[in-house]
Amino acid sequence: MNTQEQIKALLEEHHIVLFMKGTPMFPQCGFSAQVAAILGEYHVEFHAVNVLMDDAIRQGIKVYGNWPTIPQLYVDGELIGGCDIITALHEQSQLAAVLA
């Protein structure tokens, strides 16, 4: 399975997937930490992928999502956005509906 197929399978397996640097407990980047913290406030289950552990995924997700940066949040296989958008949605109380 190539990287793009691997990512697709991962996205089909989990309702919410966060591609981030580090882990929710030990984020390695401010933006990744911010998104993980925001998700934590919603008490939703999400699958976190530490892209620092797999460079193929780290580069592959940028191609898959047509989005050049990490973190990337996916719900039902759809890219919702990076840190700015998740923060904006959260601040405008629109994130809960997106995560449902």
Place this chain on the structure above:
Amino acid sequence: MIDKIKKTIETALPGSIAEPFTDDNHHFEVRVIAPQFSGKSLLAQHRMIYAALGELMNEIHALAIETKVKENV
């Protein structure tokens, strides 16, 4: 780099105003006001900026983006 970001975005989005900031030349923030954003989702607006910046994105470690359609909105 700040001028490069401003010029690149404003060239790619005619009529737009880009205001990039940084305090460490590593993490950047840019506010962009562009008529092309109207009716577009946040995701689409940010994608327009990433597309405009193109290769420059490889030199930018982190970019926080804030978009607006019109100045007074």
